[in-house]
Amino acid sequence: MRPGASQLISVLALVAGLNAVAVTAVAQEPRLRDRLLEPTRIAVDAILDSAHAEGLPTEPLVDRALEGASKGAAGDRIVAAVQRLWGELRTARISLGLGSSAPEIVAGASALRAGADPDDLTRLRELRTRQSLTVASATLADLVAVGVPVDTAVAAVIALAEGADDADYLAFRRNVERDIALGASPVTALGVRLGAAAAGAFSNVEPASSQGSQRPRKP
Amino acid sequence: MTEGNGWLDRAIEALKEPVQFGDAFDRHVMAEIEAGPGPRAWSSRFWTILDWLRRGRPVSVSPLGGLALAAGIALVALLGQDMLEPEVQGAPVAATVDGSVVQFVIVEPAATAVSLVGDFNDWSAAANPMQRVEGNGVWSVTIPLTAGRYRYAFLVNGSIWLSDPSAPPTLDDEFGRPGSVVTIGES
16 A cells, blocks of 8 residues: 555544544533443433434433432443333324424323323323323323322323313322322222312313213303 | 618619609690590490400300310311312422422421432432421422423432422332422423
8 A cells, every 4th residue: 555545544534533532522411421330321322312313302311310320220220211211202202293392202201101002192182282291191190100090090181181271180180199198099089089170170171071971061 | 781782772762752743744644545545435335245255254064065065166177177278289299389489398307418309400419408497307498490290309318318208209210219200381
């Protein structure tokens, strides 16, 4: 090989290397640098890159990694948790629609984690075309977290979808939690509060005749 | 009495001397009394009734009657509490939402330091130290939050992780520590 060609190859290799370093530097999440060991950070950064390329919100993934670091979890456990959340965010966005906001996608992911079916999220979107789904999806997850069976929680959240606003959902969830704390079974508590909602306790909720309620519609 | 208290004796004697006020003073006092709270004649019956109601008097109640009275008061107190409580209030809420400002509260009388850690502060124990409310073991911190769903926990004395007993728990325990969630609506 001629000396000139050799020098050219060296320069090209150097430029390529610098480019690679630059790309890596851009992809690194600075908040992870001092909180994760190098192999874990690299693996999480790779997931963040992929999520970013898909148009998914990456902040919840960073948060999950930082949570693991703060709680002293092992690196492989942190990577597994971030990877799992990445999959849930992806499914939630597909189910809710590409135009969904980041909070909606995060809350949708939590509903999926609770056991909701992706089709449930799609149904929720169809029923609440003009409102945010953040609180509705979160309510579903929260109800499951306090012991309501997932199918029952899904049915309740969908039953309220057309009339309830965010405040109604939050009040509904709090009331169910209170009833459970006072000794009611989760299913009973949910049934009582859903009946109250159907009877018009919520200002915006129509009696749920379309959901099979036997209560007469208020004039 | 010792010699050193002579000035005290003199002061006492001086205070015992009658004080003479002139006629002008007497007239002034009487004028003030006459101009006092105003006529009560038009409402004298009302004031009489009020005085009667305010006056204490013994009431005799049989043991059975006393028991019934106590039960009645307890019932009214219980029902009244339930009726006065707004429908939207649930179990004690540690994270209360006021617009986008959220107050987090936990009771830990034995703690020397409590931090709020969560998705909103990069899970940093230094970001939101909680303040002890004087005298009762309550720790509190208030932070602004934008719409979203946040995972969080309380870190007690830098090493003990606690979930919020009054908030929904996280659905999983991926890292072996308890946690809670709070949701802020977008609308």
